[in-house]
Amino acid sequence: MPSRSQYALMSSADKNMVLFICFSSAVAFFDFLIYLYMADIVSSTFFPANLDPNISKLQGLGLFAVGYLARPLGGLIFGRYGDIKGRKPILLLSMLVTAGSMLAMACLPTYAQWGLLAPALFILLRLIQGMAFGVYVPLAWIFVAEHVPRQYLSLGCSYVTASFFVGVLFSNAFFIWLNESMTPEQLITNGWRLPFIVAAVLSFLPLLAWRFINESPFFIELRDIKPDKHTNQPFTLLFKNCRQSIFIGLMLTLIIASITTVIILLLPELIELSFTLNNDLFDFSHSLGIVFMIFGCIFYGLISNYQNFGRILVIGSVLLIGQMFAFYYHLEAGGDYILIMYALLGFCAGIVGMVPAILVQLFPTNVRLTGVALSYNVMYGIVGGLVPFGLGYATMFISFSPALYIAFIGFIGVIMGLYFYHLPEFRKIDTII
Incomplete structure (x- = not known):
């Protein structure tokens, strides 16, 4: 396996990779938390309007919980793929799936337009996005840990974890601005689409630097040393x-x-x-x-x-x-x-x-x-x-x-x-x- 000296310095490529993962991680947390901040609005948009307000609230929170239920399934399916085919392909896949699901949600029709098909499609996309998020978080830690010199392993992983909370801060600021800029009626009409559009754009941005990101040296060495066994x-x-x-x-x-x-x-x-x-x-x-x-x-x-x-x-x-x-x-x-x-x-x-x-x-x-x-x-x-x-x-x-x-x-x-x-x-x- 690659022997990176305990005292090796972090290269420019390593630093760029850490920045890439940290930015992507902050965006991923923003993507996932949209449902928490928009629970009432999303519920009003995708479910019948004559329901009891408390039931609507539970429905909105239920959409947030659906993401948690999908995470173990996505983590197992995509995680297995990442151990067999490589870290970089599954990282690309998780980012593309997240960005695509955000964009699709922004374009969805409402309950008033398509009836029960609208919430069904929203829940399906939420499941897909939750599955992608389920593999992204552990993959972000692993991608950094397998790239940086051993002496920076703990620090590199802590940067990634800290970036998740940067995403929470951005979510707080964004939704404070959104609620101050739009009335509840505007949010219910079409304003709810804006967070998903912003999330989709931010999710696609890291892909502009994709060609500068390399496969994990640990996986490359594993594939070269054990070509007949690494696919077990x-x-x-x-x-x-x-x-x-x-x-x-x-x-x-x-x-x-x-x-x-x-x-x-x-x-x-x-x-x-x-x-x-x-x-x-x-x-x-x-x-x-x-x-x-x-x-x-x-x-x-x-x-x-x-x-x-x-x-x-x-x-x-x-x-x-x-x-x-x-x-x-x-x-x-x-x-x-x-x-x-x-x-x-x-x-x-x-x-x-x-x-x-x-x-x-x-x-x-x-x-x-x-x-x-x-x-x-x-x-x-x-x-x-x-x-x-x-x-x-x-x-x-x-x-x-x-x-x-x-x-x-x-x-x-x-x-x-x-x-x-x-x-x-x-x-x-x-x-x-």
Whole structure:
């Protein structure tokens, strides 16, 4: 396998590749989150207008949940293809499918025009886009990890993770602008198409630099060294040799998915169920928290390059638990310093930035994409499907429910950190089975 020196410097090609993946990742997250921001509008456009408002709301959220359900299927199908045919072809395919599905959604007729066929087509396109997103996220980490010198592996993966949250920030800003620029009637009429058009254009933009992106050197070496074996069925090899890695991957993804879902997506709505705060100040605080989470991702990715991963994960998990409870106690006290507390919470939540570097090393090269896609998407589907409803219900009775849940996740992070701390030697990233 390619032997890149631990002390090699990142080349210009490596830096351009990381920028390419980071930009594409930010766009991919924007694409996926459109449904969350547009739930009410999309529901009004693609379903009968005489339905109860609460039912319409559930329908809109259901369209968002459909993407989570499609992710494991797409991750497995496309992940297997990526381990057999190469990382670059599946990266191109996932980007093209995402861009094409966004453009198709922008051109769809409404329920008033085509009746039940309109929501059926929308759901189908949503499933297709969710499948593409299911393989893109693990592929982005793997593509960077297999290109950059070993000493930059953790930092490179943390850049990709941070770029996802850049996509969240862009989504916040874009939909604030959209809601201020158009009335609800304009959005329902044709304004809802604009986010999908913007998403399609942004998704096509990275393809302009496609010829400068190279196939993973790990896959090239694998194909050259084992031409008769590298096409072995990834599923067979994976479940025969990597059952422990799958379990560890599920636990690591539980940490990533829970922190991202709760702190980035759900926390504002969960807090509103129990506390009364100034809306403008709170919205700004939430955005500031995301900014500091981006910094936190890069910080933890950087220090985990030079320190024992397990030790950093234990320390980071303990700090996150402490800050989450401090954040909620501060809300109980009135929330006068919500800006500072949200920024600190976001920075502590940045431990998710260091986790993908270990996730990609759990699996050998010839089953890596299949293994990471399986672990990541199955657990993310469970968290995305159950946690919003479970925490929403629990918060109505116990205001500290989100803090208790993050404390539970932090405890898992401590356990995983201790496991990696005492692990004598971790699998090398160029391993083959």
